[in-house]
Amino acid sequence: MEHRRESRLKINKAVTLSVVNLMGEPSAGTLMNARVLDMSGSGLRLEVALPVPCGAEVVIEDQRMRILGETMRCDPKSDGYIVAIRVSETGLLADA
Secondary structure, three states: OOOOOOOOEEEEEEEEEEEEEEOOEEOOOOEEEEEEEEEOOOEEEEEEOOOOOOOOEEEEEOOOEEEEEEEEEEEEEOOEEEEEEEEEEEEEOOOO
16 A cells, blocks of 8 residues: 555656756756656656656646656666656746
């Protein structure tokens, strides 16, 4: 039995992920495609092709929303990585 503080909502949504700050230093912010697997009130899990370092500040966007967060885990899987993000801020994009 899983004992989590918050329930998770299963999602299967394509987004983009950009690393904006790595170990206190601004990053180039290379965009990569990602897929949201599930989310809770304070975090989300993504599937990505490349590893994202723990502690990296990231921006996740779709057509309507921007999420700012920090990478908490990055676990390899057979065809990519599963990344856990702690959400710090969410907002709607201006043209949404």
